[in-house]
Amino acid sequence: MLKKPPFWIAVVVALAAIGWFRMNADAEVSRDPPSRIAFVTAGDGEYWETAAAGARHAADDLGVQLEVRMLEQTENVQEQNEVLSTLSADKFDGIAVSPVDADGQITVINALAADRPVVTFDSDSPLSSRHGFVGTSNFSAGLRAGTLVKQTLPEGGKIAVLMVNTTKSNMQDRRGGFKTRIEESPNPEDEVVDERYEVVGYFTDEGDDDKCRENIRKALADHSDLACLVGMNARHAPLLLEVLKADGKLDKIKLVTFDTLPETLAGVREGHIEATIAQDPFKYGDEAVRMLVSLYRGEQEYLPVVGRGAIHVSVEAINKDNIDEYQKRVEARAKQTGTKSTANRSDTKDEAKS
The missing domain is CATH 3.40.50.2300 (Response regulator)
Incomplete structure (x- = not known):
């Protein structure tokens, strides 16, 4: 005889189903963009500033209010859980997060994803109820x-x-x-x-x-x-x-x-x-926000039909032979998007933490 799953698992599944129903139901009556999206990193510093710059670029392009929450203690799961718990009580229409603990934060992510789209970026929690992932393989x-x-x-x-x-x-x-x-x-x-x-x-x-x-x-x-x-x-x-x-x-x-x-x-x-x-953290942030907006609007056709919306961005090995060309590409994007480039600077670390 098959054993019944634990009660809490049934609750999580039910909440996730309710969340998807609400998003799809809302999409039928409105294609308006979400009003507020939260973007939660796994630390501070230049890498996460670049990801946040990409998120802000997409939010500005789509007319969405974005709130960036950066951890003060890098890779601290307790601090990130505290940040996520405050978001659950606030009126955010979507949340992007880079989970510190893929398995240990499943319950937290599932609770958030029960009534709004949640997308992971940079690092995934594939067994959670998150609705999409943006990052590299x-x-x-x-x-x-x-x-x-x-x-x-x-x-x-x-x-x-x-x-x-x-x-x-x-x-x-x-x-x-x-x-x-x-x-x-x-x-x-x-x-x-x-x-x-x-x-x-x-x-x-x-x-x-x-x-x-x-x-x-x-x-x-x-x-x-x-x-x-x-x-x-x-x-x-x-x-x-x-x-x-x-x-x-x-x-x-x-x-x-x-x-x-x-x-x-x-x-x-x-x-x-x-x-x-x-890697391309700018692209991670940009695509994470765009995915959240599409999910909120009910534009399911935006997502791949497999992988629950996983979008993989390629990596590239940088050495002495191609570093100049790489940095030119970074500078060109910064100019095109109107964002700050740190590809040729040495003082970024201190500024990013100020």
Whole structure:
């Protein structure tokens, strides 16, 4: 005999169904845009400012009032839950959020999605009742990082990987893709693990810069023959450059990183970083707001017919060969959209936190 599901699961499913009914019913009588949308990040700093700039651009274009809520403590799930709980009691017509804990925040996201559209961006909560996701395929991004490491170390070597945590879906997927590519045999017909490479550890820091510095120094101390350090989060590249320079090991260990903070791009240009994987947080923010507006209006045809509205934006490896062309593209978009570009600045981090 099949067991009945727990009562709370039935409640969540019912609320989600009611929410979809309300949105579709409202769409039949009005195609007006929503009046207020909330945009909740997973931290502060240049990366999240860029995502917020994209969200503001879309909101201005569509005539929607946008309220950006940035976490003061990076990747802090408790703070983000507190922010989301305040939104649930307020009159927001849609909410975009970058979840810190893909599984742990399902109940919170489901409650919000019961009577308004909720879209995740940058990092997903795929098992929740969110109505859409905008971001990259982080598994593919992890594969790309693994490819870069193998190109950087053709003879193999020991690798240490820095992660924020193991709860965010983007971190989980990047690790999965990276592990798959690193273990992949160079011979497609050979099913054995590529023994040239050894990952000595995946080090988590929970968004704490001091913990990250400690992780870097531990990896260096425990493995004198460490060949490469990989930073899976935007914060990691500047911290890697800082620690390796202070310890006299800059350029002695290869670096592969994520994202394009000004310090990171400077590291690529100067040859300290082999390559960094660029995402498009501006596009994430812009598309998240546009998706929310379409959902509120009942324009279901806007969304893909599979994946509950998942929109994946490609990543790109940036190195010394293409960094100038990349930065020109960023500047061109800033000029076209009337937003501030930080592609060629070094003071963004302090300004973004002020």
